[in-house]
Amino acid sequence: MSEIVANTAVSKKVPGILGGAMIVAGTSIGAGMFALPVYSAGMWFALSIAMMTLVWFCAYSSSLYLTEASLHYRAGASYATIAEDTLGPVGKLLATGTVAFVCFILTYAYISGGSSVVGHGVESVTGTELGHGSSAVLFTVVLAAVVIAGSRAVDRVSTIMLGGMVLTFFSATSMLVGEASATTLFPAISLSEPLPYLWVAIPVLVTSFGFHGTVPSLVKHYNQDPRRVRLALLCGTMLTMLVYVVWQLAIMGNVPRDHFGEVIAQGGNVATLIQAVGQSTDVTGLENTLMLFGNLALASSFIGVALGLVDLIKDLFKMDDSLSSSLKAAGVSFVPALLLCIAMPHGFITAIGFAALAASIFVLVLPALMARVLRRRGIHNGFQTRGGMLRLDFVLAFGVLAVLVEVVHLLGWLPQFG
Numbered sequence: 319m320s321e322i323v324a325n326t327a328v329s330k331k332v333p334g335i336l337g338g339a340m341i342v343a344g345t346s347i348g349a350g351m352f353a354l355p356v357y358s359a360g361m362w363f364a365l366s367i368a369m370m371t372l373v374w375f376c377a378y379s380s381s382l383y384l385t386e387a388s389l390h391y392r393a394g395a396s397y398a399t400i401a402e403d404t405l406g407p408v409g410k411l412l413a414t415g416t417v418a419f420v421c422f423i424l425t426y427a428y429i430s431g432g433s434s435v436v437g438h439g440v441e442s443v444t445g446t447e448l449g450h451g452s453s454a455v456l457f458t459v460v461l462a463a464v465v466i467a468g469s470r471a472v473d474r475v476s477t478i479m480l481g482g483m484v485l486t487f488f489s490a491t492s493m494l495v496g497e498a499s500a501t502t503l504f505p506a507i508s509l510s511e512p513l514p515y516l517w518v519a520i521p522v523l524v525t526s527f528g529f530h531g532t533v534p535s536l537v538k539h540y541n542q543d544p545r546r547v548r549l550a551l552l553c554g555t556m557l558t559m560l561v562y563v564v565w566q567l568a569i570m571g572n573v574p575r576d577h578f579g580e581v582i583a584q585g586g587n588v589a590t591l592i593q594a595v596g597q598s599t600d601v602t603g604l605e606n607t608l609m610l611f612g613n614l615a616l617a618s619s620f621i622g623v624a625l626g627l628v629d630l631i632k633d634l635f636k637m638d639d640s641l642s643s644s645l646k647a648a649g650v651s652f653v654p655a656l657l658l659c660i661a662m663p664h665g666f667i668t669a670i671g672f673a674a675l676a677a678s679i680f681v682l683v684l685p686a687l688m689a690r691v692l693r694r695r696g697i698h699n700g701f702q703t704r705g706g707m708l709r710l711d712f713v714l715a716f717g718v719l720a721v722l723v724e725v726v727h728l729l730g731w732l733p734q735f736g
């Protein structure tokens with residue numbers, strides 16, 4: 319009896335907006351953030367913020383289209399299920415394929431980025447140089463253990479990491495923003511100089527605003543209440559945008575534009591970027607605080623993405639939740655990425671480029687297409703994103719543009735800065 323009373327009390331409690339917004343921001347803010355200054359170095363601060371606003375608008379809109387689509391299905395129907403019903407087997411293949419690909423390539427990017435930070439950190443504390451391979455193995459083994467320990471541990475470890483990230487982010491960026499110089503932020507260059515580099519940043523910006531796999535869970539979380547889902551999406555994506563603007567301001571206000579050529583030449587990895595920031599300012603403790611932030615941000619995203627990848631593999635091969643199955647699934651998830659990382663330790667920026675191709679399909683193209691099909695079918699259930707077909711087709715077209723730009727970039731046909 320008391321249990322029934324307790325249950326009713328729980329089901330009446332409406333989940334707050336903050337929780338949902340944190341899920342959105344927590345998933346979005348990750349590896350993409352470290353690639354942002356590197357990819358947008360060509361167009362620099364002012365243009366990158368203008369482009370970021372446009373990408374924010376598209377990513378937020380597409381999450382609304384996904385909400386619209388999710389509301390047609392039973393609570394908890396996954397992204398892949400919705401894609402299959404609206405776009406057929408090709409839709410399902412694209413949905414699962416892009417997610418699996420983004421997860422795998424991000425796992426590689428996290429190990430590459432994380433081990434560069436671990437290696438640099440060990441060297442600055444103990445003075446001994448840890449090889450790329452050993453740093454990669456160290457970073458992977460520690461985090462894989464957390465993932466295998468299961469979602470309970472992940473939950474707790476993520477909360478601790480998030481707390482650490484907030485602290486280190488604010489202390490590092492407040493030092494940097496205080497040091498930022500207007501002439502470094504707004505160098506005297508004509509508009510025609512940064513314009514050719516506008517394109518290359520678009521897919522990476524789309525990736526850094528990506529979290530869309532979580533939308534169906536958010537719809538379920540808020541008991542299919544579109545008003546609350548919309549508010550959580552709006553707050554979460556705006557928080558992400560705020561963090562990115564502060565980040566770009568902190569980095570581009572301190573590291574001059576022409577120093578980025580050097581960073582890019584060295585592979586643009588996380589530790590290289592942080593070192594460049596450290597060399598540009600003489601604030602004590604800044605580099606170490608940033609290193610700690612970098613490690614925490616990469617580790618927390620790694621855990622989230624890796625957990626998704628392990629679940630996906632278990633689902634694909636119909637494995638259970640026993641320890642031996644988890645170990646096998648983790649092996650399939652991490653060993654290829656780890657080996658790739660030992661063979662190619664500096665592929666962080668390239669990996670983000672490949673992830674961006676799949677992410678643009680997953681984040682912008684598919685949600686807009688799914689909502690389009692459902693609107694065509696004429697089914698109405700009380701929630702339709704404002705802006706009519708014009709907004710929907712704009713988001714779709716921008717998504718297709720992002721995919722095309724990344725293909726052209728991967729073929730090496732876009733102008734390269736530095």
Ligand SMILES: N[C@@H](Cc1ccccc1)C(=O)O
Nearest residue numbers: 346348349350525526528529
């Ligand atoms: N936004 C994440 C990457 C991501 C893309 C798409 C979906 C989920 C996650 C990052 O920047 O690290």
